[in-house]
Amino acid sequence: MIQNGPFQLDEFIPYMLNRAAETTSLDFQKIYKDSYGMLRTEWRVLFHLGRYGDLTAKQICSMSDIHKTKVSRAVSKLERQRFLQRTEVPTDRRHEVLSLTKQGRSAFDHLQSEALKYNTTLLERFTEDEQVILRRCLTELSKNK
Amino acid sequence: MIQNGPFQLDEFIPYMLNRAAETTSLDFQKIYKDSYGMLRTEWRVLFHLGRYGDLTAKQICSMSDIHKTKVSRAVSKLERQRFLQRTEVPTDRRHEVLSLTKQGRSAFDHLQSEALKYNTTLLERFTEDEQVILRRCLTELSKNK
DNA sequence: CGTTGATAGTTACAAATGCAACAAATATCC
DNA sequence: GGATATTTGTTGCATTTGTAACTATCAACG
Numbered sequence: 001m002i003q004n005g006p007f008q009l010d011e012f013i014p015y016m017l018n019r020a021a022e023t024t025s026l027d028f029q030k031i032y033k034d035s036y037g038m039l040r041t042e043w044r045v046l047f048h049l050g051r052y053g054d055l056t057a058k059q060i061c062s063m064s065d066i067h068k069t070k071v072s073r074a075v076s077k078l079e080r081q082r083f084l085q086r087t088e089v090p091t092d093r094r095h096e097v098l099s100l101t102k103q104g105r106s107a108f109d110h111l112q113s114e115a116l117k118y119n120t121t122l123l124e125r126f127t128e129d130e131q132v133i134l135r136r137c138l139t140e141l142s143k144n145k
Numbered sequence: 146m147i148q149n150g151p152f153q154l155d156e157f158i159p160y161m162l163n164r165a166a167e168t169t170s171l172d173f174q175k176i177y178k179d180s181y182g183m184l185r186t187e188w189r190v191l192f193h194l195g196r197y198g199d200l201t202a203k204q205i206c207s208m209s210d211i212h213k214t215k216v217s218r219a220v221s222k223l224e225r226q227r228f229l230q231r232t233e234v235p236t237d238r239r240h241e242v243l244s245l246t247k248q249g250r251s252a253f254d255h256l257q258s259e260a261l262k263y264n265t266t267l268l269e270r271f272t273e274d275e276q277v278i279l280r281r282c283l284t285e286l287s288k289n290k
Numbered sequence: 291c292g293t294t295g296a297t298a299g300t301t302a303c304a305a306a307t308g309c310a311a312c313a314a315a316t317a318t319c320c
Numbered sequence: 321g322g323a324t325a326t327t328t329g330t331t332g333c334a335t336t337t338g339t340a341a342c343t344a345t346c347a348a349c350g
Contacts, residue, residue: 008196009197011280014170016284017165020286021162023288025159039336056298057299065168067338068299069337069338070338072300093298094299094345094346095298126285137279138164141165213328213329214330214331237316238314238328241328
């Protein structure tokens, strides 16, 4: 009952990307969810702060393309759980610089090493050349033309 | 304030996959949302039926890894909008075979050609070899180990 | 100044989702 | 046959999300 034509659903790139993203994200989610009760957005905010240093919410939004309401809520929860703290910028009180607490830094260090391990298991199925191409394609596809 | 070490957040595969998936899915979503008021899951269910012919909800779940409650709700809405119809299987009345109506087939034909066009614009940035590798990687990464 | 417009971030409300419990039909095993 | 388990699909409820409206601060321009 397979239809004819050149197009195949299983080769539709947005669909393939979604499946791969869901499979790998849900898999890795177990780690930060079980260890720290974090949701995906919280993990990403933590990771941006750990990776790039202190940032404002706005900067995280721009870098990640996560919507500002999601970032706002993730920041609130991470603050409540003492993973980060806010500091008002005196020169412009609309901004708040976010920085990891000691506890947040420790969680990041742990999760970063877990992420590294997980990334390695994902990539070891591919050759070095394939890994380079995959990364290039994904970076390209993330750009909104 | 960039940290040291081999690992880079922007090379974390689940993160890169999610960004690429969101960018492309939201982009293509405009088409089926504006034309038919469909949500992502509804579009996917429609596409499975159009591509693979009549299926039960269970089969769609297995093929797509979409949760059965999401499929159940998408099927209800597609039925309400007359894009598909259910037929009880006499030999096993737990199953219901889903099939596209004339209207559902017409929507599928339209959206399939739009999807083909969109897919082409996504892939034309890459060489033939890169496309093959990308597809292989995504298929591989969709498997749960 | 003072009005207007832009920016950072929060919140209210409706919609979508995930989980667990559920109903109904069938399969299994004694 | 009959108790129990399994499968298919739906529903209730709590959580998460998206949109739009909102507050508060700053910028621009007369």
